[in-house]
Amino acid sequence: MTEQDPKAAAEAPKEAAAPAEKPARHGPPIVIAEEVLNERGEQTAAQLASTLGTLVLDSAGREDNPWVRVDAKELHAAAKKCRDGEMGMDMLNLMLAVDWVDRIQMIYVLYSTTNNRKVILKADLPAESPAIDSLTDLWEAATWYERETHDLFGVDFPGNSDMSPLLLYEGFEGHPGLKSYPLNDYEEW
Amino acid sequence: MTTEPQFETVDMMLNMGPQHPATHGVFRMVLKVDGEKVIDVIPHIGYLHRGTERLAEVETYGQVITLFDRVDYIANLNNELAFVRAGEQIMEVEAPERAQYIRVILAELNRVASHLLFIGTYAIDLGAMTPVMYGFRERERIQNLFEHVTGARMMHNYMRIGGVKADVPDDFVPWVRQLIGEVRKGVEECDKLLSTNEVFLGRTRGVGVIDGPTAISCGLSGPSLRGSGVPYDVRKDDPYEIYPYLNYKVPVGENGDCWDRYYLRMLECYESLSMIEQCLDQFPEGPIMAAGRRIARPPAGEVFSHSENPRGDLGVYLVSDGTDKPYRVKIRPPSFCNLVGLATMTRGSYIADAVAILGSLDIVLGEVDR
Numbered sequence: 001m002t003e004q005d006p007k008a009a010a011e012a013p014k015e016a017a018a019p020a021e022k023p024a025r026h027g028p029p030i031v032i033a034e035e036v037l038n039e040r041g042e043q044t045a046a047q048l049a050s051t052l053g054t055l056v057l058d059s060a061g062r063e064d065n066p067w068v069r070v071d072a073k074e075l076h077a078a079a080k081k082c083r084d085g086e087m088g089m090d091m092l093n094l095m096l097a098v099d100w101v102d103r104i105q106m107i108y109v110l111y112s113t114t115n116n117r118k119v120i121l122k123a124d125l126p127a128e129s130p131a132i133d134s135l136t137d138l139w140e141a142a143t144w145y146e147r148e149t150h151d152l153f154g155v156d157f158p159g160n161s162d163m164s165p166l167l168l169y170e171g172f173e174g175h176p177g178l179k180s181y182p183l184n185d186y187e188e189w
Numbered sequence: 190m191t192t193e194p195q196f197e198t199v200d201m202m203l204n205m206g207p208q209h210p211a212t213h214g215v216f217r218m219v220l221k222v223d224g225e226k227v228i229d230v231i232p233h234i235g236y237l238h239r240g241t242e243r244l245a246e247v248e249t250y251g252q253v254i255t256l257f258d259r260v261d262y263i264a265n266l267n268n269e270l271a272f273v274r275a276g277e278q279i280m281e282v283e284a285p286e287r288a289q290y291i292r293v294i295l296a297e298l299n300r301v302a303s304h305l306l307f308i309g310t311y312a313i314d315l316g317a318m319t320p321v322m323y324g325f326r327e328r329e330r331i332q333n334l335f336e337h338v339t340g341a342r343m344m345h346n347y348m349r350i351g352g353v354k355a356d357v358p359d360d361f362v363p364w365v366r367q368l369i370g371e372v373r374k375g376v377e378e379c380d381k382l383l384s385t386n387e388v389f390l391g392r393t394r395g396v397g398v399i400d401g402p403t404a405i406s407c408g409l410s411g412p413s414l415r416g417s418g419v420p421y422d423v424r425k426d427d428p429y430e431i432y433p434y435l436n437y438k439v440p441v442g443e444n445g446d447c448w449d450r451y452y453l454r455m456l457e458c459y460e461s462l463s464m465i466e467q468c469l470d471q472f473p474e475g476p477i478m479a480a481g482r483r484i485a486r487p488p489a490g491e492v493f494s495h496s497e498n499p500r501g502d503l504g505v506y507l508v509s510d511g512t513d514k515p516y517r518v519k520i521r522p523p524s525f526c527n528l529v530g531l532a533t534m535t536r537g538s539y540i541a542d543a544v545a546i547l548g549s550l551d552i553v554l555g556e557v558d559r
Contacts, residue, residue, distance in 0.1 A: 030511030033279070033490030063278070065493055090405045094493070094504050096519035107506065109493055109521075113405055113419055116426050120493065141408030144529050152243075167235040167558060177243055 035060040042066075044117045051085045052078050065109075067120035072106070075123045076133040079108065082119060083138055088112045089119065092139035095146070097153040099179045104130045104153060125155065134159030152177030198223055203540070207236050211314050211544045214554030218531075218547070225539050230532045234525075237558035245518040250276055250350060250485035253515065258344045260520060261556040263306055266292075266299040266335075267498045269348040272518075274429060275494040275505040276350035279487040287475040288352035289430045294365065294468045295338070295347070297461040301372060302331040303499035304454040304461075307551045308379050311451060314548035315392045320379050327375035334368055337361075350485050352478035362469055369462050376458045384452060393448035397534040397546035400445055407533065408526035411501025412453040413550055417445030423497040434471070435464050447549040454499075454551070486513045500524050500551055520559060524552040 037045055037060075045066035049056060055078050058069040070078045082089040089110035098105045108121040125132055134157040135142040146157040147166040154175040157163065165172060174181055206217035215236035221229040241260055245253045257272040258265045270292055277284065284292070309324030332342045338357055339347035347354050358364075383389050399409070404417040414421055422439040424432045440456040442449030489511035495504035501523030508517040527550045534546050 027512070028486065031488040032511070033281075033488035033509075035490065062490070062492060090402070092408055093495075093502070094506060094519065094521040096506055096517075098508055098517045109504070109506070113421050118493075139408065140403075140406045140533075141526060141529055144525065165235070167238045169235065176240060179246075181243075183243070183247060 033062075035062050037061045037066055038064055040064040044119060047087060047117075048082070048119050051081050051087055055081075061120070065118050065120055067107075067122055069122040069124070072123040072125055072132050075106070075108075075121060076135065076138075078121060079110070079135055079138055082110055082121070087117070087119070088114050090114070092135065092141045092145070093118065095135075095142065095149065097149045097155055097177070099127075099153060099177065101127065101179055103127055104155060106132055106149075106155070108135075129156070130154065131156035131158060133157070136160050149177075151175070154178070200228060205543075207233075212547065213310065213552055216547075216552065216554055216557070218543075220535075220540060220543060222540060227535050227538055227540060227543055230535045230543070232528055232531055234528070234554070234557050237554045239559065241559040242518050242520060245515055247514060249513050250487075250515065253518065254348065255344070255346050258346060259555060260522070260559060261498065261500070261503075261524070261553050262343065263553050264299050264303045264499045265343055265345055266295045266347065267303075267496070268503065269345065270296050270430075271494070271496045271498065271503045271505050273348045273350050274496060275492055275507045276485060276487070278494050279490060279492040279507055279509055280350060280481075280485060282351045282479045282481055284352045284430075284479055285476045286431070286473050287356075288477045288479075290468050290472055291353050291357055291477065292348060293430050293432065293435075294465050295335070297465050297468075298331050298334065298365075298368075300499045301376070301458050301461050302328045303551075304458050305331075305372075305376070305379070307454055307499075308383065308451070311548045311551075312383055312389075314544050315389060317383070317386075317389065320382055323375055323379050323382070327372045330368055330371055330375075334364060337364070349478065351481060352476075356477050362472060365465065365469060369465055373459070373462050376455070376462070380455055384455060390448065392542075392545055393451060393549070394446060395444070396447045396538060396542045397549060398444060398446045399530055399534045403533055404445065404530060407530035409501070409530050410523050410526060411498065412450050412457065413501060413527045413530070415439065415453055416442035416449035418443055421502070423495055423502050427495065429494075429496055431468070435467050437464050437467075447545050450549045450551075457499075484513055486511070495521065498523050500553065500556070501527060520556075522556040522559060524550070524554075524556045525559075528552060528557060 041064035055070050055074050056068045061067050089112045091111040093111040094109040096107050104125045106123045111118050146160050149155050150163050151165050151168045201222050203220040203222050206212040207215040217233040219231040220227050241256050257268045261268045305324040305328045309321030312320035336342045339345040401417045401419045404414050420441045437460050440453050487509045491508040493506045504521030506519040510516040535543050
């Protein structure tokens, strides 16, 4: 055995592990939208930034809907600050999960009925066993949204006492909201 | 005289639905009752889950409009409007003025049709068989107009991202004017028949009360929220289309009981009819479709847009990855959120009132389950 052999052996699996080239996409190139806030949105964004302070990881927005991305562990704290602070976000308007395959993004749309302003909170969860703190203690509306997201995306919400299936039936296997779930060829009920 | 129980009582679970005429579709609730009193309500939904949101990810933007027709099948045009507005925001196009007027006229007519259906079926829930005949008679007139304009009575597929499919027929304006006169008379008839009826008042006044802050926390919207005295209406608070140019009031209730929720819908019928008249007075000529490519291929990004559905705040969160199919479509279904408040409203009332309370929320199960 020469000295070069182990070197070559170490390099060989490295090459094999390199990801395969994605086949070229047909159709026109992808354009990425510019995110521009209007005047009202800038005001809300400034207010939101001062409310959340160092919790903000990333922020942008479109029209009058600014969004901020926070750490998944800090989401409950951030939401509580938005609700109780001067922002007065008393309504959880919408909550959804987006399956980006490598991660699951939780999006919360908060609305203030007194100030008539909307903000969007985002948090990234790992694709493997995603979990995020429940917001049921802040807004009652979160109860059903969280059960729905648990059904369709398999996200766990520690703090929500009732995680029984809401949209799916008892004993359904899999999470049909995920991109990996087949759209056909599944077992009919 | 106090009514202290003389003996031990046992709580009983009473199943109601999913095959029950008073649940307006396949909705099931399990009532925990102590005699006639409801202690707790456990709603069960999902019998009509069709996976609309997941299905929308494999359809092109034009095809998704047909799915939205089927989400809330009582107010199809309002739902189409919600999706095409989200599509327009992400594509950064604006529908021409005439198209916006056509959309608003049709959406408001559909709101009246939806409320008429609610008034009729709500009266049936409470034991009055007549109003539904009046309600359906007027709703039928509106659907005849829809058939004339869009070609279909219910599943219209009429609106497009950037405008509408086709211009309205030549006799549209006189037809709608005549229709408004007839429908207004019909609404007045229902109003006279029900709103001051002693039995109806007895069944709805002070029943199913929910206060404003709780209603907001539960995420209620539309007449269900405004009944509790919160003046939240997307048409006023986040104006879209031509609503800023119309003169109208948003009726707001005080007590948050079933009667308030019912009567607000009655008042909204009058407001909508007057809005349509204003639209007809201002109805402009011009193109009905924005210039641009016929295939929607928006840039990658995301947008949240919402509009006022007869049942409340209908939101659409659209995520695009730059292809001709949406990456994720999330619907904020107003009926789904209104149902969250059902347990709070029903606790402590009688079993017969549970029917009245559920009816007053005006749910559409197609939208609750999607």
